[in-house]
Amino acid sequence: MGAQVAVQEINQVGGYLGRPLELVIRDDKADPDTGLAHAKELVEKEKVIASIGYCNTGVAMKALDVFQTRKSVLIVTCATGTAITAKYPPAESYIFRTSARDQLQTQFLVDEIAKRGLGKVALLVDTSGYGDAGLKDLEAALGRAGLKAAAVVRFKVGVQNLEAEMKQLRDSGADALIGWTVGPEEGVISAARATIGWKVPQFGPWGLSHASAYAVSQGKVDGALMVQTVLPNVFLERNSAFLRNYTKLSKETPIGSMMSGAQTYDSVYLLLRAMFDSRATSADPR
Template sequence: MFKLAIRCLVAACSLTAGGAIGQGATPVRIGVIFPLTGGSSDMGNSARLGAQVAVNEINQVGGYLGRPLELVVRDDKADNDTGLKHAEELVVTEKVAATIGFCNTGVAMKALEVFQTHKSILFVPCATGTAVTAKYPPATSYIFRTSARDQLQTQFLVDEIVKRGLGKVALLVDTSGYGEAGLKDLEAALGRAQLKPHAVVRFKVGVESLEEEMKQLKATGADALIGWTVGPESGVISAARAAVKWNVPQFGPWGLSHASAYQKSGGKVEGALMVQTVLPNPFLERNSTFLRAYTKLGKETPIGSMMSAAQTYDSVHLLLRAMFDSKGDLSGPGLKKALENPSAPYRGVVSTYERAFSPDDHDAISANMLWLGTWRNQERAYYYKEDERRATVIRRKQDLPAARAESQTAK
């Protein structure tokens, strides 16, 4: 059914009989920049495969107006300067129609100006730093995102902690740019709940043990732990919490759901709680179909990062729809206008987007689209079992101006 929907879209928009790709047709080239090696490679490789699954499906049913989509892939190695170099290469030299990229907030932030200066579309399907879509006002920005920004993730976690009647929250945060920005968002979210961090401990990315830091936090009498860092170090946190026998709930951002977190912890992430936009769900046909296609291509168990893969897959399809809506204008300004004014909803893997973006909002995910996930029996799962069926009901994106007004009123 899902592939049939793709076929119908492409055939209807391209008006090609059977949607065949023309012999010798010039490809529509799409840049891809992800960390394919190094500590963030689980995110990067999952994102790359998610993009490839989408491109394969689209090309099987005719591509764009008989032209195949082609990915131009670069490895940023989670390094700021390497990411900047590849951004310049793809936009200036390769002249790709658009770029999908970045899993690390610091790498993304260093490269944003390249896309903005050249008015070239950038989809960010992984990096979650709040600043990524805040650096430029949406009205003039060429930066679009399909991941949940940290401002939403931190508030979601704090709301869950408050709901549980917990109030002494310990924060274990890395010292990277991602950790620094996350700490500010965490402190702001706690403040809105009339709370302050019970204790804060910082650490460097790359640590192999955090047992001493965990003992320090345990001694404070905190009743909840939020670890804010990337996948491997999230696993180190889980292993340390188990080692010191500190039985408070561990909360974390989406990085806690990466396969690297499970592997690094030796399975000690079981039961940990993390923010998710999508989880394996047998009740959702598009979800199951995507996972089957991904598994066939990637042969990973478990998937390195399901969220990275699904959000990138949806990014490719949102871009395709904008290409059709732009009526052949594949310039940055043409695609920007089309992305902000979609002609029809997109039924994706993460959600059904009635309007993913607008001239006032370049973040596709709103607060009501998040789920509380956990590791259960070596796989990611909904923490609340009833959410698995509740996810079959479409969660429409909240209107950003209305949500902001509501937030201001609450203050």
């Protein structure tokens, strides 16, 4: 939806050199093999100018070589795994992102925890590749702050109840909780914390801002603190225009993930700018 909003705006004012932009859309179904197959199809068969997307780090990682070896630009707008933009040397890489990588998010959270005078952090992390990478970044960030996790508990994505795990973390004597997982499971974490009456502050990555976290927890995410790259602000012109035009295309209320939409929207405009800049230095009008 974020990409569609941007493309509609751009085409309404003439597109690129009078040519309308066209989205070629594929669904990787959060499956690495499907994501790899679509990457090959888009780059080799559809001959796309660039690719925008990936919501899962594991899916993105499996497909990176397709874009890099063929020198085809990929802008990752949702997946946050640090490794995505660390695989190739920056000066040679065709892999870019508008999502805040986990290394930045974990450091931001730990710095905020330290700033609040909290020192015993409990970590509740899923067992996916996203969780594995996030845990590594969390422990590194804690180490840089001179802190160590009071307890670490892992769980599988799709879990419906985490009350037992939450009690285990509470019993560790922790004074702060970081839940590292995706939107729905962030809701499960918040619900479990509320059910056992554990009142320490809850921190999390951007997935904690998803509408699914609020829905699954039935509002119990209220008061949690999370990393965000954008907030709905009707007093900022571009922000307001994005929200208004998004609403015209989608009846989704609230937006399931404003950051996913906004970061993808920005990526389309960044790509357009790059296309114009490239034209100024190349004989190839593409």
